[in-house]
Structures are given as C-alpha cells and as structure tokens.
Amino acid sequence: MNRDAKPDHPIHALFIKRHSPYAFDPARPVDVATVNALFEAARWTMSSYNAQPWRYIVGIRDDGTDTWQKVHDCLVEGNQPWAKNAPVLVLGLVKTTFAHNGNPNSAAEHDLGAASAFLTLEAVSRGLCVHQMIGIDPDKVIATFAPGPDIKPLTALAIGYQGNPEHIPEAYAARDGRLRERLAQSEILL
Numbered sequence: 001m002n003r004d005a006k007p008d009h010p011i012h013a014l015f016i017k018r019h020s021p022y023a024f025d026p027a028r029p030v031d032v033a034t035v036n037a038l039f040e041a042a043r044w045t046m047s048s049y050n051a052q053p054w055r056y057i058v059g060i061r062d063d064g065t066d067t068w069q070k071v072h073d074c075l076v077e078g079n080q081p082w083a084k085n086a087p088v089l090v091l092g093l094v095k096t097t098f099a100h101n102g103n104p105n106s107a108a109e110h111d112l113g114a115a116s117a118f119l120t121l122e123a124v125s126r127g128l129c130v131h132q133m134i135g136i137d138p139d140k141v142i143a144t145f146a147p148g149p150d151i152k153p154l155t156a157l158a159i160g161y162q163g164n165p166e167h168i169p170e171a172y173a174a175r176d177g178r179l180r181e182r183l184a185q186s187e188i189l190l
C-alpha cells in the first residue's frame, strides 16, 4: 500500500512519505530512545516569544504504568478502535497564558501544531508514522491527569509503525485506502 503524496512541485521525501495511517502494527513497540528523540525534535520547534507552550502526556504501552491506557480512554469512541494498536499514545496540551505576565498566548495552539509537526517529521525520518487526533474528551483529560492551571488539552497523537489494514475494522481500513487529496496551490495562495 503506497500512501505517498503526489506533489505538483518537488519537495523533501519526508513530506512525501508522511501520512496518517489508521493501521498501526500492534506487535512492534517504539524504543524509549526513539520516543525521546521525537520529543527532542518537538522541543526545538520555533514559537511565538519562544514561549514553548506545547505540553505532552506520553503513554507507552507495556511500560509498567497505566498512562497509555489512561490516554487511550481519553480518546473519543471513534478513534479508539484503530488507535489502540499504536504502541505510543500521546496527549497534546497547550499552556494558554504567558509565564512572565499571565496574558493569553494567542499563538499557543498554533505552536503546539508546529511542535507536533516537527515531532512527526522526526518520526517519519525513523520509519514511524504519526496520526494526530482532535477527537479527545478534554474534560476527561483534566479529570484524569489534572494538568494544572492554564493548561488546555487539545489533541492526541498515535505513534507507531505502519500496520496491515486487513487487521483493523473494515471501516477504518477503507480510510487507509482512499485517495489522498489536497487543495491546489491556486486555492491556498490568496
């Protein structure tokens, strides 16, 4: 199954290879050094005022803690049947205010997105896949993890190696088979 992007202009192979699969290989864990490298890439992302408002809660399956399970349980029902095969499940949160003056950071969500994109490209360079999700239950994240004042749960990330779509429910496997479409450059360049 080839999910490569088909760009209209030449771009780096990392962008061509990156995609968001529904099928993850449940039998292939991600080692801790690799997980550390992914968050190191996120850590060095640019951000407004260098505020670094991204926060993550990282669940690694079978690491002797229940964090992976707790993160899994914070996903909406529609994301659980496929995300359960990912050996690493992560919650993305933002610090909504600046540390130095308490004012709202209007770039916080933007900067979490940038950090997760950097993480994703580091992952792709290591043969991994990342599938982000907006489908989480933020109230459940707060009740479960008590992330602290001014910390807003926003996304989740499923991280692991590509799996076989035949091993996941058909409705999700079909999504891995559908055409990857994009707006034309003429539509996004205003």
Ligand SMILES: Cc1cc2nc3c(=O)[nH]c(=O)nc-3n(C[C@H](O)[C@H](O)[C@H](O)COP(=O)(O)O)c2cc1C
Residues within 6 Å of the ligand: 018, 019, 020, 021, 079, 131, 132, 133, 134, 135, 136, 155, 180
């Ligand atoms: C912030 C964000 C939230 C997303 N939320 C979900 C989600 O909750 N469930 C889901 O199945 N896919 C989700 N996706 C995946 C997108 O549907 C996917 O990125 C898009 O269809 C383009 O496919 P590609 O990443 O393979 O190029 C999300 C992606 C992003 C970046």
